[in-house]
Every structure is written in structure tokens, then in C-alpha cells.
Amino acid sequence: MMDTILCSVDINRPDEQHRLLEVANEMAMAHDAQLDVITVMPDFGSTVVGAYFKDHAVTSARDTAGVKLKSLVVDVLGVERSASVRRIISVGNVYEEVLKTARINEADLIVIGAHRPDLKDFLLGPNAARVVRHANCSVYVVR
Secondary structure, eight states: OOEEEEEETTTHHHHHHHHHHHHHHHHHHTOOOOEEEEEEEEOOOOOHHHTOHHHHHHHHEHHHHHHHHHHHHHHHHHEEEEEHHHEEEEOOOOHHHHHHHHHTEEEEEEEEEEOOOOOOHHOOHHHHHHHHHHHHEEEEOOO
């Protein structure tokens, strides 16, 4: 039985996320599960990135991400369905934040997208591969 499904989306590529969100929604509806949708922003507090941003820029970026995430969910799932979807804005590394959120919310399934891998991905490992390797629950990867 599935109670919670966590779907990780990239709000900077909304057109590529439609199918991913549709698949996650279909699974949630089929299992009468809660659908959580997460997007992860870069960690502006890190020394490398943080040096270029003031505190108000971080708050503004988070607000903008919230608007984009809500818009994506509404566009794909409609107003009525999107009202019951929990939207999560997180800051940090994508795979770490997805895994942490899945643990905290006791997700039964993570739905994540995968792009065509570059050579560097074979050497370093993309976010989807890291989530698959380290998740405590099942992971469904959508290409």
C-alpha cells in the first residue's frame, strides 16, 4: 500500500516536467496516495554561491520558485487536483534534499525524471542515479 508519493521536478524546465508530473499523479490516484511535489533550489548559503547573493535575493528566489512550482502543478493537474498536492521548495543538493524529504514525509515511492546521460554523468552520477542508489523506498524513473 502506498500512502505518499514524492515527485521531484525541475521548475526551470517546465515543458519537460509535464509527463513526469502526469505519471506521478496517475500513480497517486491509482493508490489513493498523497502526492508531494518537490523542487530544489541551489544552496545560496554555500560560500561559492552565497557570495553573489544578498539575503533578499534568496527570499525572492524562493518566492519565485514557489510561484513557478504552483503554476506547473496547476497547468498539468488542473486547479481542483492541485489543491490537494503538497508543494515543497527545498534548498541544497537535489539528491540530498529529495532523499531527506522522502524520509521525513515517509514517502513510499519517489518519482524522478532522468535525462540522457552525458559522459560526465557516468563518472559522477546524476541526481536520479544517486536517489535510486540511496533511497529507502522504491524509485520510479521517468525518461
